[in-house]
Amino acid sequence: MIRQGSGRVRSTRGGGAVASARAILDGLAPDGGLYAPEYFPYVPRDEIERLAGLDYPERAASILKPLLPTFGADELAEAVNRAYSRFGGPDAAPLRELSGGSYLLELYHGPTLAFKDFALQLLPSLMDQSARLEGDSSKRLILVATSGDTGKAALEAFADQPDTRIIVFYPEDGVSEAQRLQMVTQRGANTHAVAARGNFDDAQTGVKGLFASAEFRQSMRGRGYILTSANSINYGRLVPQIVYYFSAYADLIGRGAVRLGQPVHFCVPTGNFGNILAADCARRMGLPIGKLICASNRNHALADFIESGTYDTRREFYVTTSPAMDILISSNLERFLYELTGRDSGRVSDWMVALKNDGAFSLDDTERAAFRTRMLAGWTDEENSRKAIARVWRDCHVLIDPHTAVGADVLERVRPDDGNPVVLVSTASPFKFGMDVAKAILPDVPEGASDFDCCRMIAEATGIPVPPSIAELPGLAVRHAGRCEPEGMADVVESLVG
Numbered sequence: 401m402i403r404q405g406s407g408r409v410r411s412t413r414g415g416g417a418v419a420s421a422r423a424i425l426d427g428l429a430p431d432g433g434l435y436a437p438e439y440f441p442y443v444p445r446d447e448i449e450r451l452a453g454l455d456y457p458e459r460a461a462s463i464l465k466p467l468l469p470t471f472g473a474d475e476l477a478e479a480v481n482r483a484y485s486r487f488g489g490p491d492a493a494p495l496r497e498l499s500g501g502s503y504l505l506e507l508y509h510g511p512t513l514a515f516k517d518f519a520l521q522l523l524p525s526l527m528d529q530s531a532r533l534e535g536d537s538s539k540r541l542i543l544v545a546t547s548g549d550t551g552k553a554a555l556e557a558f559a560d561q562p563d564t565r566i567i568v569f570y571p572e573d574g575v576s577e578a579q580r581l582q583m584v585t586q587r588g589a590n591t592h593a594v595a596a597r598g599n600f601d602d603a604q605t606g607v608k609g610l611f612a613s614a615e616f617r618q619s620m621r622g623r624g625y626i627l628t629s630a631n632s633i634n635y636g637r638l639v640p641q642i643v644y645y646f647s648a649y650a651d652l653i654g655r656g657a658v659r660l661g662q663p664v665h666f667c668v669p670t671g672n673f674g675n676i677l678a679a680d681c682a683r684r685m686g687l688p689i690g691k692l693i694c695a696s697n698r699n700h701a702l703a704d705f706i707e708s709g710t711y712d713t714r715r716e717f718y719v720t721t722s723p724a725m726d727i728l729i730s731s732n733l734e735r736f737l738y739e740l741t742g743r744d745s746g747r748v749s750d751w752m753v754a755l756k757n758d759g760a761f762s763l764d765d766t767e768r769a770a771f772r773t774r775m776l777a778g779w780t781d782e783e784n785s786r787k788a789i790a791r792v793w794r795d796c797h798v799l800i801d802p803h804t805a806v807g808a809d810v811l812e813r814v815r816p817d818d819g820n821p822v823v824l825v826s827t828a829s830p831f832k833f834g835m836d837v838a839k840a841i842l843p844d845v846p847e848g849a850s851d852f853d854c855c856r857m858i859a860e861a862t863g864i865p866v867p868p869s870i871a872e873l874p875g876l877a878v879r880h881a882g883r884c885e886p887e888g889m890a891d892v893v894e895s896l897v898g
């Protein structure tokens with residue numbers, strides 16, 4: 401029997417329990433903390449085995465129900481059917497064998513071609529149900545800071561949703577041409593995308609500032625809106641991401657590649673720590689995960705933290721070819737630390753104050769050791785990521801994007817050698833990053849070629865077609881041309897909301 405969760409969550413910084421539905425509507429806790437489940441449901445082995453015979457929406461319904469026990473089972477089932485029907489077939493999260501014992505979990509077959517679709521395609525339904533459960537009929541204003549993929553996934557998910565308006569801020573420098581065009585050509589009368597000067601950390605800090613401002617909230621209230629977030633700080637983003645780890649394990653069982661109960665390692669290209677955190681939640685729910693391998697690019701504050709026990713964000717920020725991982729302050733780390741310390745919200749609050757004031761904090765030796773039993777880490781540079789794209793194409797005839805390539809390269813060096821299978825999580829389609837993928841696998845990319853020329857050349861060389869949603873981008877009208885300073889975000893929102 402599955403043991404259900406309580407349907408309530410608590411802030412990582414303390415205080416009483418609140419309903420999951422309230423948490424999904426509010427995004428961040430009022431004390432600035434993140435919501436974490438009061439306790440995790442437990443999924444026993446025979447239930448994991450049963451998942452092997454189900455399609456993805458059925459697996460999602462089975463795992464989501466114990467996480468959200470106050471939500472209607474029929475409504476959840478209907479919501480997952482609707483959400484995952486847009487993922488190109490019954491297998492929304494296909495697991496592909498790379499070589500003996502190594503697998504690729506492809507999470508980029510959703511409508512915007514990045515793993516963010518798994519949570520965001522479901523989030524509007526989760527918010528609607530939450531609003532009904534909470535008896536909250538306010539209009540929703542969704543504010544998003546994006547490093548590239550969340551923005552488009554959120555715009556696409558919330559476009560033309562009734563009583564909802566969505567505003568996305570993306571860093572002016574540091575998203576690919578395809579990512580930028582995906583956002584600025586977004587349709588829907590309720591959608592807005594705005595370029596913010598600076599990097600992702602600046603955009604994220606700016607948006608967090610709006611959430612923290614009582615005055616700003618009040619002003620939006622006056623216009624009939626409650627503020628909510630579609631960033632991975634929202635509990636509603638975390639929950640759907642837990643499903644695909646169960647799904648991958650069920651696929652391995654179905655193929656006879658693991659014995660029920662045998663540990664499987666996962667390597668996750670990491671930025672804001674949301675995806676890898678979902679894997680850790682799956683493990684806390686009973687999924688036999690061995691090590692989680694946290695892969696970073698040149699912005700490797702996280703990898704260093706896992707190695708040394710000191711999280712130090714006082715360092716240079718690099719713009720890389722894996723922009724979704726160009727993050728120094730990883731929000732979801734807070735949830736992981738909360739669990740790691742046995743839910744010591746005092747300890748977590750102290751760390752977050754130190755992070756804010758000094759840019760750094762340290763674990764003690766016991767905490768550091770506990771961290772390292774759950775996670776390994778590594779990082780890689782631009783040159784080696786590029787080579788990893790070429791190597792995986794040459795050796796396995798599989799095309800990976802620059803984020804997945806960071807994971808692939810880290811895995812070469814940090815792979816546990818206990819004979820258990822390893823799953824590399826593939827987070828985006830290579831065609832979102834045409835230029836960088838072309839430079840990795842083609843002998844020669846002509847000067848002046850656009851991202852889209854590159855996509856065509858890749859398709860020609862590999863026989864893998866360009867996804868239609870990318871091929872159409874250069875022909876679409878630009879609908880969102882606004883830009884602002886991070887300090888000017890409040891004004892922008894006020895003028896857009898009217």
Ligand SMILES: *Cc1c(COP(=O)(O)O)cnc(C)c1O
Nearest residue numbers: 549671672673674675724827828
């Ligand atoms: C968002 C994203 C990541 C990072 O995921 P986190 O949950 O923020 O750690 C990695 N790769 C791609 C392609 C992404 O879009």
